[in-house]
Amino acid sequence: MNYQQFFHNRVAILATMHHKEKAIAPILEELNIQIIVPQDFNTDIFGTFTREIERPGTQIEAARLKAEKALELTGENLAIASEGSFAPHPYIPYLYSNREIVILLDKENDLEIIGEELSLETNFNHQIAENFTEAYDFALKVGFPEHGLVVSCQESPKDSSEIIKGITNKEKLLEAVNWALNNSPDGKVHLETDMRALYNPTRMKNIAKATQNLVNKIKSQCPQCSTPGFEITERIQGLPCEICATPTNLLLCVVYQCKKCGFSQEKLFPEDREFADPAQCMYCNP
Structure with missing residues (x-):
């Protein structure tokens, strides 16, 4: 059986609230999979980059949990989910890397296939500032306003009330910096890049590359039983x-x-x- 027969004209639930369908759906079109994004699907319960909600388990485990929850909520049998991480590159010192995975869960055929991308293309960064000038200099360095920013009162925020996310213009950045300066226990502003996909076009490109890797693995079929994902x-x-x-x-x-x-x-x-x-x-x- 050809790999296309496994997925032809099937519906896949994409577990996202951050517009990842823009990167993922066009690439999966060649498999004739119809992508549906469920309404009000809160992926923040599976962890946030701003650390107020811890990710449950490993990167792959978190992505799997998203996909399984999407299937549970919709009653479908095919799901896609992705998860990103940012850390020092495993082989190149002093440089950050972005690892993206895109997981396909197919309950009908009992399949789990994972696409991956490890890239040095990332603006992942953070800085402490004492005034707006320092904050704005950092913003320009990390690709603002095309890339969003996060401002918080302290380095490890306890909940969302201590964070302002999705800052994409100078006026909102000024408001957020003044708010943080007035509420910070040390009189400093904690800035970081917003790594959510809808606020980070560089990351969105890496998600697309991980999706292409997923498609390539799907096309690789076992010579013995023809199952996709011979990797x-x-x-x-x-x-x-x-x-x-x-x-x-x-x-x-x-x-x-x-x-x-x-x-x-x-x-x-x-x-x-x-x-x-x-x-x-x-x-x-x-």
């Missing part, structure tokens, strides 16, 4: 040096596995090269 589960290093054949830290092969039937398959030389440059060899270039 890489293991990466094995050891590509031999072109001169001395010593194994290097570069990728030698990857292992694909089907979540449904368990069939696995190795693919040699996934980066289309059979030998490593001697400059990457610890023996030739210690």
Whole structure:
């Protein structure tokens, strides 16, 4: 069965309140999935970037919970949800990264497929300011007003009454800064980028890339049972040096596995090269 037959003309509930359908729906069109966004679906209960509500579990667990809740509320059997995180890049020091995941839950076919994107393209940042000039300088540095800002009275707000979100013009920023200065226990303003998708076009682009990764995984079908989501589960290093054949830290092969039937398959030389440059060899270039 072709992957398109799994999803053709089906309805998928997109668990979002932050307009993520703008990034996700156009890409899923090629699967002929009809995207519906439920009304009054509060995704903030699954955690907020501004920390007043803690995320339940891991990034993937939170996305899964959103999708499951959307199915529960609507009675449908296909759901899409996404979740983002921002942290120092795992391999590149001193730079923040944005990891986006988009999860597809298909109860009809008992499938869970996850698309991912890890990007250095993010304006994620925060700063303490003592006056409006400092606050506005920070705003311009992080892409304001196209990208929204958050202002709070303290670094770790206890609830939403201590935060003003979605600031997208200079007048609102001035009001928020004055409010924070008047209510802050230390007389300082705590500013951060608003990382919600509808206020952050850079993040929205990364969500689109994660959605495309999801579609690519759906198109990858198990050679044995044809189930979509035949994806890489293991990466094995050891590509031999072109001169001395010593194994290097570069990728030698990857292992694909089907979540449904368990069939696995190795693919040699996934980066289309059979030998490593001697400059990457610890023996030739210690």
